[in-house]
Amino acid sequence: MKIKQNTVVAMEYSVRDKDNNELIDTNKGAQPLEFLYGSGQIISGLEKALSQKGAGDSFSVEIAPEDAYGVYRTDFLQEVPRDQFEGIELKEGMTLFGQGEDGRTVQVIVKDFNDSVVMIDYNHPLAGKTLVFDVMVLDVREASEQEILSGGVGGGCGCGSGCGCGSNDHHEHSHDDGGGCGCGSGCGCH
Secondary structure, three states: OEOOOOEEEEEEEEEEEOOOOOEEEEOOOOOOEEEEOOOOOEOHHHHHHHOOOEOOOEEEEEEOHHHOOOOOOHHHEEEEEHHHHOOOOOOOOOEEEEEOOOOOEEEEEEEEEOOOEEEEEOOOOOOOOOEEEEEEEEEEEEOOHHHHHHOOEOOEOOOOOOOOEOOOOOOOOOOOOOOOOOOOOOOOOO
């Protein structure tokens, strides 16, 4: 069976940063990533690359930022008064979670700080990066009616460790932290 809209895909993957060949995430030797194809649970570039593949297919694909987690946007940097971080021991590069204007959880990275302001970055940690995925399709099956209605496998996303899980929508400062998907790595479920 070939991968198409409303099929459930189980796959093994590893993903590297093209610029430095650093391993970002992998599920090899662990639970397969299982998701409903066509539901936006994985980044668009990976979804496009999987189209018409079948169980047993392996491939490598390079995914540009536009089809992954978006280009890096300098307008996603914001200076915030330091007193809003009272009680938090700040470190450059640390990830913080807070509530956005629309009530959704937002993930930010501390870029820099001094005694009066903190520079935070609303970009996804992988924004601006070209990603190289090595994929092995383990299984493809028709989705059940319940999976199609719920938009996921097993009542949720079923992501396992989850790199590549999530959409690449970069609405103004509105990155959520998983959307109930259960993905645990900081690599991509949003």
